[in-house]
Amino acid sequence: MNEKQIRKNMAILPVSSISKLTGLSPRQLRYYEQFDLVHPKRSKGNQRLYSLNDIDCLLDIKDYLSSGMTMAEVKRVMLKQSPIADQETAEVSDTAARKIFSKEMLQIGRWNIHDSNNLY
DNA sequence: ATTCTCACA
């Protein structure tokens, strides 16, 4: 992978930053981790270290949850197009990903996408 | 000062 991808998975932001950037509470961020929705690295102090890629995932997750999906459902969608880890993360972290996500949702067909209930 | 884990009025 090139520098671009490396950095996307290198960012090491503390949970507080992620919380502000995603609008999710630290509690939720840790909770989502239990479902393998995100894979933050850990510092020696056992501190969670999120990458820019994780932020991207979190934002999508947030979107899906707002659309009425549950953790298990979101997880399934994520696993099908989340090559994250430290392999060959193609450059489909933003735009392309969004399209794929939408496609997945429509295919699985069951989550009607009428209105986004932003309740926060 | 921050974050982590665990458990619950």
Add this chain to the structure above:
DNA sequence: TGTGAGAA
């Protein structure tokens, strides 16, 4: 999910 205790 939120919140607080106790440790790192």
